Amino acid sequence: MSAGRDVFKRPRDFDDRALGVSLRPYEWEVLLALDGRTPFVQLLRRMGLDELDADEVADELTGKGLMDQCVVTYGEFMRERETTAARSADVQPAAPTATNGAAAALAAATLPSPAVEPKLRATIKPQPPRLSFSVKPTSAPMMPRVAVGISGYKLKPLLDFIIDQAGGKNLPKIAAQLAVYRVFRRVPRELVLADNIHSLKIGDPTIEVHNKELYDAIVRAIETTFGVKYESNAANTAAG
Amino acid sequence: MKLLIVDDSNVIRRAIAREIGSSRYEIRSAGNGTEALAVFDEFAPEIVTMDITMPELDGLSCVDAILNRRPDTKILVISALADKATAVEAIKRGAQGFLLKPFTAEMLHTELAELLAE
Amino acid sequence: MTDNDLKMFVDIVSNYFAKVVDEAPLLDEPVIEFTPPKLLDYSGFIQISGSDDGCVYITMPRDFAVSFLRRTGEMASDDALLSDFVGEMASTIASNARERFGGQFKISVPRTLVGGQQPPFSVPGTRFVLPIRWDGRTAHLGIGVFSSVEAVKAS
Numbered sequence: 207m208s209a210g211r212d213v214f215k216r217p218r219d220f221d222d223r224a225l226g227v228s229l230r231p232y233e234w235e236v237l238l239a240l241d242g243r244t245p246f247v248q249l250l251r252r253m254g255l256d257e258l259d260a261d262e263v264a265d266e267l268t269g270k271g272l273m274d275q276c277v278v279t280y281g282e283f284m285r286e287r288e289t290t291a292a293r294s295a296d297v298q299p300a301a302p303t304a305t306n307g308a309a310a311a312l313a314a315a316t317l318p319s320p321a322v323e324p325k326l327r328a329t330i331k332p333q334p335p336r337l338s339f340s341v342k343p344t345s346a347p348m349m350p351r352v353a354v355g356i357s358g359y360k361l362k363p364l365l366d367f368i369i370d371q372a373g374g375k376n377l378p379k380i381a382a383q384l385a386v387y388r389v390f391r392r393v394p395r396e397l398v399l400a401d402n403i404h405s406l407k408i409g410d411p412t413i414e415v416h417n418k419e420l421y422d423a424i425v426r427a428i429e430t431t432f433g434v435k436y437e438s439n440a441a442n443t444a445a446g
Numbered sequence: 447m448k449l450l451i452v453d454d455s456n457v458i459r460r461a462i463a464r465e466i467g468s469s470r471y472e473i474r475s476a477g478n479g480t481e482a483l484a485v486f487d488e489f490a491p492e493i494v495t496m497d498i499t500m501p502e503l504d505g506l507s508c509v510d511a512i513l514n515r516r517p518d519t520k521i522l523v524i525s526a527l528a529d530k531a532t533a534v535e536a537i538k539r540g541a542q543g544f545l546l547k548p549f550t551a552e553m554l555h556t557e558l559a560e561l562l563a564e
Numbered sequence: 565m566t567d568n569d570l571k572m573f574v575d576i577v578s579n580y581f582a583k584v585v586d587e588a589p590l591l592d593e594p595v596i597e598f599t600p601p602k603l604l605d606y607s608g609f610i611q612i613s614g615s616d617d618g619c620v621y622i623t624m625p626r627d628f629a630v631s632f633l634r635r636t637g638e639m640a641s642d643d644a645l646l647s648d649f650v651g652e653m654a655s656t657i658a659s660n661a662r663e664r665f666g667g668q669f670k671i672s673v674p675r676t677l678v679g680g681q682q683p684p685f686s687v688p689g690t691r692f693v694l695p696i697r698w699d700g701r702t703a704h705l706g707i708g709v710f711s712s713v714e715a716v717k718a719s
Contacts, residue, residue, distance in 0.1 A: 380571050408594050550584070
């Protein structure tokens with residue numbers, strides 16, 4: 207197989223297929239960076255991986271059924287070109303917002319750095335897997351999608367903060383996990399579902415949300431639950 | 447020796463019967479207090495294992511009724527933790543043993559052995 | 565309801581396994597669920613009311629229930645018996661919880677649901693779901709406490 211110019215996408219049931227599969231971390235990163243648009247070798251290069259391994263990596267991941275080669279009809283190809291052009295015109299050099307998540311994701315992926323610092327880091331580094339989310343399969347055609355996992359707000363720092371507030375690392379694991387539940391009870395479910403999150407695994411360090419409003423709601427829930435102020439850059443201080 | 451198992455859960459009735467074994471005991475069972483009294487009158491068991499929370503006639507009332515009929519009946523109350531106070535009350539009224547749910551086969555055998563030794 | 569209150573349900577279930585099949589289950593990474601409960605073949609629900617309202621449930625696939633009963637020596641596996649089993653398990657959990665919580669919470673009589681049907685009563689929209697792995701099979705223990713908004717709607 208010569209994967210260099212080929213474009214790949216994740217299958218619709220990627221979450222299900224990924225269950226129980228073990229891969230090297232960078233392979234998960236590659237899978238989650240697939241956008242159905244960028245040639246595979248270019249993707250590897252962007253991620254700082256050796257493009258000479260492209261064939262081997264592509265063989266392994268397609269062999270495991272975790273990515274599919276994109277093949278499109280002429281009509282689909284032309285439609286996608288138009289869509290991509292329209293998206294590029296829409297992109298504003300601003301931080302990701304809840305109302306423009308798709309464009310924000312694209313912006314984060316293409317701009318060297320966000321013009322406005324979001325409350326949490328939104329980096330363009332390849333993101334670790336976010337397999338903890340159950341994402342509804344889209345009914346739309348699987349044609350080129352905006353990359354996921356690029357613009358998310360990582361929850362790990364928030365979860366660590368919750369566990370600290372609940373009693374620290376010495377807390378029995380299950381009690382710490384229940385503290386996380388206690389916070390999420392206060393988060394409006396509509397916001398969670400609007401972010402296509404149906405469930406989340408508490409122990410997954412890679413979980414992210416993509417909606418700023420949701421992220422802020424989680425922060426508020428933490429602050430209400432524990433009566434403290436949460437500040438992102440580890441400068442967590444008790445509210446006066 | 448005749449033994450009557452009273453419990454509203456079929457799974458528990460069958461589990462107790464299986465553990466006790468039919469070689470040593472002649473076993474009958476009942477799913478509630480009312481049925482238990484009917485079987486008791488007809489079967490005349492020496493030993494009764496008695497659940498506490500049951501529909502129709504609860505275990506405590508059933509213990510009273512059985513001991514009124516035959517005071518020397520040996521009764522082992524088997525119940526979950528929340529019924530402990532009721533089980534203690536049952537013992538005050540004449541039941542001889544108490545076994546907490548969930549229980550192991552070993553615990554059941556131990557309780558029955560103690561009951562029979564008395 | 566505090567974290568320790570909620571943790572108690574987990575302890576009770578673990579203890580149930582340890583006692584009945586002489587083997588503690590493996591508790592997998594819990595999940596917070598935001599959609600209606602994914603109920604498996606046999607489910608036992610108990611409702612909680614008091615300073616907080618909510619529910620605790622255990623739901624398991626048929627093969628889990630059959631395997632559990634087999635381990636206790638029960639070879640029958642008809643629907644009625646399996647349903648009775650999950651009801652008894654929920655009942656014991658409820659009863660033990662009632663004792664430990666004292667008068668702080670009221671614990672309902674358990675309700676058994678078969679075939680993945682949704683409960684005919686309100687269930688908190690956000691729940692803590694703990695996968696319980698035993699004998700290569702997975703059941704789920706669900707714990708849900710109504711948010712104040714939900715509690716008003718449900719009442």
